[in-house]
Amino acid sequence: MSDFDFAVIANNLPFLMEGLQLSLWLTFLAMMGGIVLGTLLALMRLSGILPLSLFAATYVNLIRSVPLILVIFWFYFLVPLALGRPIGNFYSALIAFTLFEAAYFSEIIRAGIQSVRKGQAQAGQASGLNYWQIQRYIVLPQAFRNMIPILVTQGIILFQDTSLVFVVSLRDFMTVSSIVARTEGRLVEMYIFAAIVYFVICFAGSLFVRRLQKAKTA
Amino acid sequence: MIEIENLSKWYGDFQVLTDCSTKVAKGEVVVVCGPSGSGKSTLIKCVNGLEPAQKGSILVDGTEVTARGADLTKLRARIGMVFQHFELYPHMTVRENLCLAQQKVLDRSRDEAVAKAETLLNRVGLTQHIDKHPGALSGGQQQRVAISRALAMDPIAMLFDEPTSALDPEMINEVLDVMVELASDGMTMMVVTHEMGFARKVADRVVFMDAGAIVEDRPTEQFFSAPESDRAKDFLSKILNH
Numbered sequence: 155m156s157d158f159d160f161a162v163i164a165n166n167l168p169f170l171m172e173g174l175q176l177s178l179w180l181t182f183l184a185m186m187g188g189i190v191l192g193t194l195l196a197l198m199r200l201s202g203i204l205p206l207s208l209f210a211a212t213y214v215n216l217i218r219s220v221p222l223i224l225v226i227f228w229f230y231f232l233v234p235l236a237l238g239r240p241i242g243n244f245y246s247a248l249i250a251f252t253l254f255e256a257a258y259f260s261e262i263i264r265a266g267i268q269s270v271r272k273g274q275a276q277a278g279q280a281s282g283l284n285y286w287q288i289q290r291y292i293v294l295p296q297a298f299r300n301m302i303p304i305l306v307t308q309g310i311i312l313f314q315d316t317s318l319v320f321v322v323s324l325r326d327f328m329t330v331s332s333i334v335a336r337t338e339g340r341l342v343e344m345y346i347f348a349a350i351v352y353f354v355i356c357f358a359g360s361l362f363v364r365r366l367q368k369a370k371t372a
Numbered sequence: 373m374i375e376i377e378n379l380s381k382w383y384g385d386f387q388v389l390t391d392c393s394t395k396v397a398k399g400e401v402v403v404v405c406g407p408s409g410s411g412k413s414t415l416i417k418c419v420n421g422l423e424p425a426q427k428g429s430i431l432v433d434g435t436e437v438t439a440r441g442a443d444l445t446k447l448r449a450r451i452g453m454v455f456q457h458f459e460l461y462p463h464m465t466v467r468e469n470l471c472l473a474q475q476k477v478l479d480r481s482r483d484e485a486v487a488k489a490e491t492l493l494n495r496v497g498l499t500q501h502i503d504k505h506p507g508a509l510s511g512g513q514q515q516r517v518a519i520s521r522a523l524a525m526d527p528i529a530m531l532f533d534e535p536t537s538a539l540d541p542e543m544i545n546e547v548l549d550v551m552v553e554l555a556s557d558g559m560t561m562m563v564v565t566h567e568m569g570f571a572r573k574v575a576d577r578v579v580f581m582d583a584g585a586i587v588e589d590r591p592t593e594q595f596f597s598a599p600e601s602d603r604a605k606d607f608l609s610k611i612l613n614h
Contacts, residue, residue: 276422277459281473281525282449291472295463 162340163347166330173330174351180248180326181313187252188312189305192259197289199264210260217257223318226250230322243322255312262304266297303363310359314352327351373398373529373560374419379428379438381414388414389425390585396529401561403571403592406581407607412564413456415581416531419562420444420451433528449477452522456534458514460506466493466517467502470524478525485524492520496550512543519550529560536567568611572596580604 163170199210217225229250234240270293278288298305317328325333328348335344374396381389388411396402404412417423419430421437421444430437435447460469470489474480480488493499496516498509506514515535522530532551536544548570555561555574565571571578571592578595580588582603588595599605 271457271459273455273457273459274461276417277453277455277461278473279422279445280420280448280451280453280455280531281522282445282447282477283473284445287476291476292461296461299463 158343159340160343160347162334162338162343166334166338169334170327170330173325173327176244176325177313177316177327180244180251180316180319181309183248184251184255184316185305185309185312187248188255188259189263191252191256192261192263193294195256195260196263196267199260200267214257214260217254218261222250222254222315223321225254226318226321229253243319243324247319247322247324251312251316255308258308259305262301262308263297266301266304267293269300270296303366306359306363306366310356310363313355313359373400373433374562375429375431376415376419377429377431379415379418379425379430381411381418381423381425381427388584389418390583392428392581392584392586394579394586394589396560396562398560399558400576401555401559401563401574402577402579403575404562404564404579404581405566405568405571405607406587410581411584412581413533414584416533416562416564419531420448420453422453445477449473449525450528452519452525452527452530454515454518454522454530454532454535456538458506458511458518458538460514460518460521462506465503465505466498466509469506469517470521473521474524488524489520492523493517496520510543511539512546515539515543515547516550519547519554523554529562530554532561532563532565534564534566536565566611568596568608580607582607 195210195213198206199214201207226247230243230246233246233249274292274296275288278292283291316326319326320329320332323329331344331348335341338344376395377393379389379392380387392411392415394402404416406412414423418425419432419437421442425438428438432447432451436442437444437447460466461472464472467486467489470492471482471485474485474488475482490499490502493502496519498513498516498520501509501513501517506517509517519530519535535551536547539547544567548567551561551563551570552574563570563575575592578588578590578592579586580595580599580601580603587601588599588604590600595604596608599608
């Protein structure tokens with residue numbers, strides 16, 4: 155233990171924090187985008203309009219059958235081709251995460267929507283509200299309330315998955331930790347530190363989920 | 373007001389409604405009764421198009437409900453409906469429950485909608501509960517709120533789908549009282565119910581259904597004193613002799 159030099163962390167703190175910031179920012183943006191897109195996909199899938207539900211089902215099944223890292227590569231190489239100009243690795247990663255997570259969120263949201271009693275939508279219909287108004291004011295608020303714990307759990311997984319952006323040479327927390335580890339020759343210290351940071355953030359998230367679930371059953 | 377003609381409906385191969393025809397005139401109260409599974413609820417849900425029918429037609433105030441491309445949302449806004457399980461929106465207060473469709477469908481101003489909500493809640497004696505969520509109310513109170521919510525839209529007719537069958541016995545009367553009052557105000561009502569006392573007291577006609585068909589459709593007095601079909605006799609003897 156005497157060989158351990160944890161000063162390396164303090165010395166590189168601003169650099170490490172930049173990485174952490176990128177990880178959190180990417181998680182947050184991809185989560186927001188994924189929830190919005192996932193809600194749309196879920197509504198399409200449940201719309202009863204064949205082309206829409208077929209599209210949503212195909213999309214979800216396709217995305218869920220490929221590894222995330224592949225999707226990240228795809229968008230890194232494909233988006234510049236499609237647009238004719240590079241958009242930077244952060245945005246290509248963000249698009250990849252958003253589209254990938256949307257598939258998972260849509261399944262969660264679909265289950266959430268189906269957990270709302272059918273009579274609720276009927277009551278809305280009976281009072282003359284249209285489909286979108288019913289979703290917006292009656293079904294989705296109840297669905298999201300039921301779903302929040304699972305959404306947060308998915309967000310924790312997403313946060314861990316952001317470490318994959320090293321493949322497009324984005325400097326997330328994991329990447330900067332290994333850069334510091336290698337340049338300073340302090341592999342053990344840095345990987346222990348990285349593990350602790352991931353653990354603290356994710357465990358705090360799980361505790362938050364547990365509290366939400368308790369509040370719901372109370 | 374409501375004209376149902378030769379209505380038939382299938383769930384897959386199973387026929388739930390067979391050639392049902394009846395009418396509800398303006399200001400009339402019609403009770404629909406019959407054993408469970410006889411298609412009463414399905415029939416009443418066809419009236420505002422919550423359930424589609426495959427054959428026959430329904431005219432409500434001149435609008436063909438069963439027509440393709442019928443403007444159902446517009447029609448539904450004018451027909452109130454009360455459900456067996458209340459279906460109040462649990463995430464909203466009583467006030468919001470009463471205001472939502474008023475504001476979103478009828479484009480009433482907030483003040484107008486709230487004023488209407490307050491008047492109606494006052495009528496059913498629930499003004500003090502206006503800020504509560506439905507979950508904090510008893511079943512009877514919830515159903516009275518649900519009736520008020522439907523009335524807030526100034527409906528031309530009201531549909532009741534077993535409004536008291538999910539209630540504890542001691543709460544049934546507080547809901548029936550509201551319905552009796554509504555009937556005496558001249559509201560056009562179609563009521564699916566097992567409450568034969570209510571039917572006797574306020575119904576102009578009774579429609580008796582069995583196995584998806586309308587077996588009897590007669591003035592209340594005649595139905596109770598001299599039911600024609602064996603099935604109606606059987607039903608009445610089971611339900612009344614207690």
